Amino acid sequence: MTNALVEAIADMREEDALALAKKQLADGTPPLEILDACREAMAVIGRRFEAGDCFVPELIMAGEMLKQISELVKPKLTEAAQAQKLGRVLIGTVEGDIHDIGKDIVTFMLDINGYEVKDLGVDVPTAQFVEAVRDFQPQVVGLSGFLTLAYDPMKATIAAMRAAGFTGQVMIGGGQIDDQIREYTGADAYGKDAMAAVALAKTWIGA
Amino acid sequence: MFTPPANWRDLPARDRREARFAAWMALDGKPMATPAAQATFTRHTQRVKDIIDLKKPDRVPLLPFMGSFFAIYGGITAHDVMYDYAKYTQAWLKYNRDFQPDYLVFSGAFNPGKVFDLLDYKVYRWPGRGTPKTQPFQCVEAEYMRADEYDWYIADPEGFYMRGYMPRAFAALSGWAMLPTVFATMELPMIPAFMIPAGLPPVVQSFKAFIAAAEAALEYAGASGQADGQIMAELGLPPLPGGFTKAPFDIIGDTLRGTRAIMMDMYRQPAKLLAALERTVPIAVQMGVGTATGQNNPFVFIPLHKGADGFMSNADFKKFYWPSLKATLIGLVNAGLVPYLFVEGGYNQRLDVIADPEIPAGSTYWTFDKTDMQAVKRKLGGWAAFGGNVPNSMLHAGTPAQVTDYVKQLIDTVAGDGGYAMAAGAVVDEAKPENLHAMFDTCKSYGVY
Secondary structure (H helix, E strand, O other): HHHHHHHHHHHHHHHHHHHHHHHHOOOOOHHHHHHHHHHHHHHHHHHHHHHHOOOOOHHHHHHHHHHHHHHHHHHHHHHHHHOOOEEEEEEEEOOOOOHHHHHHHHHHHHHHHHEEEEEEEEOOHHHHHHHHHHHHHEEEEEEEEOOOHHHHHHHHHHEEEEEHHOEEEEEOOOOOHHHHHHHOOOOOEEEEOOHHHHHHHHHHHHH | OOOOOOOOHHHHHHHHHHHHHHHHHHHOOOOOOOOOHHHHHHHHHHHHOOOHHHOOOOOOEEOOOOOOOOHOOOOHHHHHHHHHHHHHHHHHHHHHHHHOOEEEEEOOOOEEEEEEEEHOOOOOEEEEEEEOOOOOOEEEOOOOOOOOHHHHHHHHHHHHHHHHHHHHHHHHHHHHHHHHOHHHHHOOHHHHHHHHHHHHHHHHHEEEEEEEEHHHHHHHHHHHHHHHHHHHHHOOOEEEOOOOOOOOOHHHHHHHHOHHHHHHHHHHHHHHHHHHHHHHHHHHHHHHHHHHHHOOOHHHEEEEEEOOOOOOOOHHHHHHHHHHHHHHHHHHOOOOOOEEEEEOOOOOOHHHHHHOOOOOOOOOOEEEEEOHHHHHHHHHHHOOOOOOEEEEHHEEOOOOOHHHHHHHHHHHHHOOOOOOOEOOEEEEEOOOHHHHHHHHHHHHHHHHH
16 A cells, blocks of 8 residues: 555656545554655655656655645654654855755755755855854755856855864755866865765765 | 838748848948948858858857856946946946957846836845845746636736736736726727726826836936947947747746746646647747847847756656747747757757757757757757857866867867857856956967868
């Protein structure tokens, strides 16, 4: 039965997925089992994304289905059900840039892969990153920026976090980011999409 | 303004294009300041015409699309560009004089802040109004068309824009939501009822804001025309790209539905989305024809956004993105225009689809960002003019020597048969002046055929 839910989510059959989740809950399936099915489906979608069989619409639809199923399941969850997180990732779009679509997808994929993600939003000043690094103690920081005008704020943010004693890893991403900009900003790596960000987190923090 | 000849309806697309090019090359009969400027103008217009015709010009044309580089170079802020026309003019003149580009490529960064202030525009943030004064305007996506409004849009796109979209996109025009349909003017007894809403206070307020914004737009047009007229006359640079339109998928995805919503529509209501895309084709064509004709320019600039590699599968690209874009391109070509496609991101997976034999050879120009240029040459060479791909990251973080090598390599590997222009991959904002000089100088010296 759980497999049918996995398949419905992975194959983007939204109505079927929601109906199945509702039916399973009504039939007494433990809420955690339903959430496990969601995670399993996301793993399938993640593999398809890496293989070039799934793209942004599928990630967005999956996110939407998961949100709806979580809302159904949440009232029946006990606190003990909170899954252990693998590690902490701080993320945000750098100062002066207000683009959020790519960053939101990365946040979602990291979250679904078991990382505790703190998202500072867009147009985040350097000082706010430094403060959040101190308070949240992330192992990894992800900086996003869509414009070429994000290059210098990225560089400044990384320098400021390093100066404040951050010793973890920094990854950057966005439309005009490449290896030359990784070198220019002093980031440890750049990722071309959300799965690349997950892969980097797995390498650095573990899975 | 391009005035079509009397026999326009009988002319085939090729002849229409020749007529548009001839009018552009005559520049409405405006004289250049010097014979040298006139010679430059003639040489540069012919050069870009040659590449569209898939010929070898005298040398590779230089066609980078300008963003806010000129402002940074001229020491003014993004806020100055949008609010202080004197400062803008000075910086714009300085860039064009110092760099001597081949064309007067309109800077996308130059837009009138006052107009957007007066309209209380919501779809973008701009310097001092949501972005720092040093950063250019940026779009903020939202669902300005709701999921259940496709039927309204499909039945009456202009009515939807006027009474649905605009009151949401421009807070100062919120009164327009109360306007009746213009069809309510078709008989004498209907006209009083039609006029009444326009007299109600919220609608009156909206029209006042509309007129104030229109006056501010005229002021901007005057400043813009004066600066560009001076550069054209002094340096002989032909204006490009002229008209503007968008791919129907981007028209609906960028500012009506937003990325998230349109991508969910692909699953939740594909039939409505497809019907809306089809409905948008004549609008996209008309927008391109109208703007290019108004500018007396054969080119129509079309930035491509949501169809790039990674955004959707090739199957979805063929189903949702390409058919309405292709129909738009064919519509523009039939009107004698040259679509100037600005292909953002990567298009490696799409090359086989876009090189569509139903689009006539020698009728379009494609500028690429992160697409493999060897593959572009293989797939598009002999069918369409192409260019682009000088990395913006290198222009900012690289060295002049690196840029020089990159430009030479592009010329060596993909420019040989003509039909090719040199351009940066994306809009030029951040760049080291010495790197941009290296790009321009190398193209001018090494790019001679």
